[in-house]
Amino acid sequence: MKINGKKYQTIWFDEENRVVKIIDQTKLPHQFTIKDLKTVNDAINAIKVMEVRGAPLIGGTAAYGVFLAVMENNNPNFIKQSAGFLIQSRPTAINLKWAVDRMMKKILEVNNNEVLKVALDEAKAICEEDVKFCENIGLNGLKIIEEIYNKKKSTVNILTHCNAGWLATINWGTATSPIYHAHKKGIPVHVWVDETRPRNQGANLTSYELNEEEVPNTIIADNTGGILMQRGEVDMCIVGTDRTLSTGDVCNKIGTYLKALAAHDNNIPFYVALPSSTIDWDTKNFNDIPIEERNSEELSHIEGLDESGNVKKVLIYPKKSKSINLAFDVTPAKYVTGLITEKGICEASEDGLKSLFK
Ligand code: MRU
Secondary structure: OEEOOEEOOOEEEEOOOOEEEEEOOOOOOOOOOEEEEOOHHHHHHHHHOOOOOOHHHHHHHHHHHHHHHHHHOOOHHHHHHHHHHHHOOOOOOOHHHHHHHHHHHHHOOOOHHHHHHHHHHHHHHHHHHHHHHHHHHHHHHHHHHHHHHHHHOOOEEEEEOOOOOHHHOOOOOOOOHHHHHHHHOOOOEEEEEEOOOOOOHHHHHHHHHHHHOOOOEEEEOOOOHHHHHHOOOOOEEEEOOOEEEOOOOEEEEOOHHHHHHHHHHOOOOEEEEOOHHHEEOOOOOHHHOOOOEOOOHHHHEEEEEOOOOOEEEEEOOOOOOOOOOEOEEEEOHHHOOEEEEOOEEEOOOHHHHHHHOO
């Protein structure tokens, strides 16, 4: 997708300099910075401090992280240890372990002479596949937007939470892909963008990328969606997910569950968009999903541009106050209208998912 009119992906391999390149998302929306990942530790750090974030992009970065480990030292013990550290970089998004396991399975099959090329090819394949999956999620989700448009014959108002846009994947995004397809097809859409405290992925990333693609959108405080739904100003909700269980229960950015409850109370369709790499077929009970708790400074401090245009971090809470910063919650399947995947749309249930993914 475009930034300042130029096409980008969120991660790519620079063949000439033999480095992995990323868009440093901690600097957005005020600074656009491309950063080099040269070692596996660079990849681990980029995931931890959220220079890259969003389940599919975390998976893509982890795949390149395994490649960087092989490039550093193709000793199997070093690679295995690096894979372990990569998986520990963040706990909730299942794409991380999915990508590392896929890479390790591929490279442990080959001899030392080939391992570097095989690792690079597989990391690229994981990213290219994600682009295709997200494009197909868009084409499948487009049908829902078209149906609403054909009924109301005016702007389709879509609410989204966090950033499940192209900045959270390799390209297209998951929740945003149907929106980009509808916009490109000339269907009038408008997006209510939850700012998504405390890191403001909605305001800083989703609104930013929608602006760059000239998709009309309005940033709202996270607690505003309910009254907009009551007033009939939301036609549908679409969000992403960090881990969806085979039961159809959906883990996503903190606040998603409350949005789903409001949508349910107001009979607003609540869709979740995901590639199959985000399905956790093993965990059956959503209470067993590891929910990340991040530094509470993400809550008590906030970054922004000061009057001289410099990015500045300021304390917004009383000095003596304490806080906790849980990063994800779980929306039970009963509040999910449907799952939009690369293979089609299904009910949020075991039967639903198995009807698409044998
Ligand atoms: O903490 P983040 O920014 O990594 O959380 C991201 C989300 O919750 C996204 O909605 C999810 O990863 C889906 S991205 C397509």
